[in-house]
Amino acid sequence: MGRKRKGRDISGWLVVDKPAGITSTAVVNKVRWALEAKKAGHAGTLDPEATGVLAVALGEATKTVPFITDALKAYRFVVRLGQATNTDDAEGEVIAESADRPTDEDIKAALGGFLGDIMQVPPKFSAVKIDGERAYKLARDGDEDFEIAARPLWVDELVMTDRPDADHVELEMVCGKGGYVRSIARDLGAALGCHGHVLHLRRIWSGPFEAEDGLTYEQIEELARTPELDDHLLPLEQGLADLPEVKTTEQGAAKLRNGNPGLVIATDVEYGDECWASLNGEAVAVGVFKAGELHPSRVFVRG
The missing domain is CATH 3.30.2350.10 (Pseudouridine synthase)
Structure with missing residues (x-):
């Protein structure tokens, strides 16, 4: 036991x-x-x-x-131009430098290439697994001769909010799941021909x-x-803010809590939509709506 x-x-x-x-x-x-x-x-x-x-x-x-985790998130960050580091942030060692500095117009033009559906290679100092090992462990062990496959990322917004001096630019980004801000800084620096890494990073919101x-x-x-x-x-219901809500009854809730399909009352969902069922404002289950019933995938157990 x-x-x-x-x-x-x-x-x-x-x-x-x-x-x-x-x-x-x-x-x-x-x-x-x-x-x-x-x-x-x-x-x-x-x-x-x-x-x-x-x-x-x-x-x-x-x-x-x-x-x-799947919801959009917003970040405010400062990119240090002119230097690349092995970690893509200020904690790492400088591995390349450039005296070139882009204009504000150059930066704004380059940002457009990072919008929408893009492919992004995570930093080598990250938790991505390579043949069962964390990439950061391989990098720390000095085995940096490995490649990380590019991953899809949705970037909803990426704008320049300030340019305090020639070496620094402040950006704000809204993106989907799995985005690495350090990779954005690294790749932006490469696109501008001057190198770059993240100096400061702050997540200003995540979903609700x-x-x-x-x-x-x-x-x-x-x-x-x-x-x-x-x-x-x-x-708990705050975590379901991006899903549509349907109502259930005492009888429907009892079935849902046992992992079975339960009757729900729905107005703004269609067949096959993922949604959550509530009873008296409390979440009972998350599942898929089919023909007047919710087929549960997650059930909430209330004490």
Whole structure:
């Protein structure tokens, strides 16, 4: 018989404004400790030196993480022009330099090549797996003679917001799942013929969650294990904001909770659409709508 996990059966989302110098996993562990939660996870890793919104899911809300991971996200970042590094950010070693500097017009023109459906090669210092090994481990071991396959990325928006001096440009990007801002900086520098890497990076929103609404790491420590921290929890349903909602009945909910198709009332969904069913405002299940019923793929267990 497995050991019972200690902690509270608590479900919901806590939005954190992650500071620089700490990993996303460390933030999740701090939140789990502070809320004495049995289960926690996050929706989208941020590099240790990056700041901004890190949405931490607790309990049953962890079942909605994929929907936030798949949602659009927005980043504000500064690119250092004239230098390439082996990590594509300021933490790495400079491996190439150039005295050339593009004009504002050059930069704006080049940004158009990064919009829409693009193919992007992740940084070598990333968590991408190569033959079962993490790319960053291979790179740290000095085995940098490996290739990472390009991956598709949707870039919804990429604009220049400031040019404080010739060496720096501030950009904002809205993109889909799996985007590496460091790769954008690297590839933009290459396109401009001057090299480039990320100097500062901040995720300003992720799906329905915004950095300005997040708690700081210090606030989490100050409010740890108090009712005041619970007050900052957002409902599980926030993680389903991008999915259409359908209503169900007591009888339909009972069937859904057992993993069976349940009757729902739908107005804005069509056959085959993915949606979530609610009863009295609470999420019961996520699934596919077919002929008046929801066929569940995820069921939420309420304490």
